[in-house]
Amino acid sequence: MKDDIDRFGMPGYAAHTYGDAFADVYDEWYADLDDDDFVDTVLAALPGSAARVLDLGTGTGRLLERVAAARRAGGTPGDELTGVDSSEAMLALARRRDSLAAATLVHGDFSVALSDGPFDVVMAGYNTLFNLPDDDALSACLGLVAGVLGESGRFIVDCVMPPRDGGGDHVGVRTITASEVVLSVTRHDAEHRRITGQFVQFTESGGVRLRPWSVRYLSPERLDEIATAQGLALVARHGGHGDSTSRHVSTYARRS
Numbered sequence: 001m002k003d004d005i006d007r008f009g010m011p012g013y014a015a016h017t018y019g020d021a022f023a024d025v026y027d028e029w030y031a032d033l034d035d036d037d038f039v040d041t042v043l044a045a046l047p048g049s050a051a052r053v054l055d056l057g058t059g060t061g062r063l064l065e066r067v068a069a070a071r072r073a074g075g076t077p078g079d080e081l082t083g084v085d086s087s088e089a090m091l092a093l094a095r096r097r098d099s100l101a102a103a104t105l106v107h108g109d110f111s112v113a114l115s116d117g118p119f120d121v122v123m124a125g126y127n128t129l130f131n132l133p134d135d136d137a138l139s140a141c142l143g144l145v146a147g148v149l150g151e152s153g154r155f156i157v158d159c160v161m162p163p164r165d166g167g168g169d170h171v172g173v174r175t176i177t178a179s180e181v182v183l184s185v186t187r188h189d190a191e192h193r194r195i196t197g198q199f200v201q202f203t204e205s206g207g208v209r210l211r212p213w214s215v216r217y218l219s220p221e222r223l224d225e226i227a228t229a230q231g232l233a234l235v236a237r238h239g240g241h242g243d244s245t246s247r248h249v250s251t252y253a254r255r256s
């Protein structure tokens, strides 16, 4: 296997790097993410009785908590919720949520091993699947998902559409206050369909903090191809080309 320098397109980057670098700001920076449609798709796929849900790259438990709250409000207690993440820093925050006190939160790489199924829903929100560095890792992950999905289980992903620009480097400003500046420095390698970046945060009190990230994107059609080869079949999709949106929510089932 190639080392992580080649795999993630950024020297020094590994599977836990993103989570470790963003855990302390994640819920604050991404508080206004608009992904209700993803959570609604997950909820609609769950049975009316107690269900088993696996959240890939659960992070701070943001999505799992919303699923737990909606299920409780809907009068469906007794779900078994499992989250996996490669970053202990992220999991430490998920463990602090009261709503996830009974959840199983596992430290691991979701392209290497998954908790035992069968699951009613396996979910990967907010572009988490594209944190995987290459087709090998993505294939391995989707093969594992196919192996832990129940017979009528659903795998639901929220992924960005490929960007339309031709690639290149960009520096922008994310935040300016009297005591803080956050610059966004990105490099889009269109040939390898990868965007790497750093949020460079300057604060009066904390000095400079680097927050690196690396995302490899695929078209929905290529994602379907890999999913099909790993024993999954697309059953529903919204967003993407037809809707001219920058993301799509796609649902897969086990291929019969």
Ligand SMILES: C[S@@+](CC[C@H](N)C(=O)[O-])C[C@H]1O[C@@H](n2cnc3c(N)ncnc32)[C@H](O)[C@@H]1O
Pocket (backbone or CB within 6 Å): 015, 016, 018, 019, 020, 056, 057, 058, 059, 060, 061, 062, 063, 084, 085, 086, 087, 090, 108, 109, 110, 111, 124, 125, 126, 127, 128, 131, 132
């Ligand atoms: C973009 S965040 C999304 C977190 C959460 N799903 C949400 O929507 O709030 C991606 C998460 O996936 C985790 N992650 C990235 N690669 C991973 C891998 N190979 N195995 C397990 N977790 C991974 C990161 O640590 C991070 O917490």
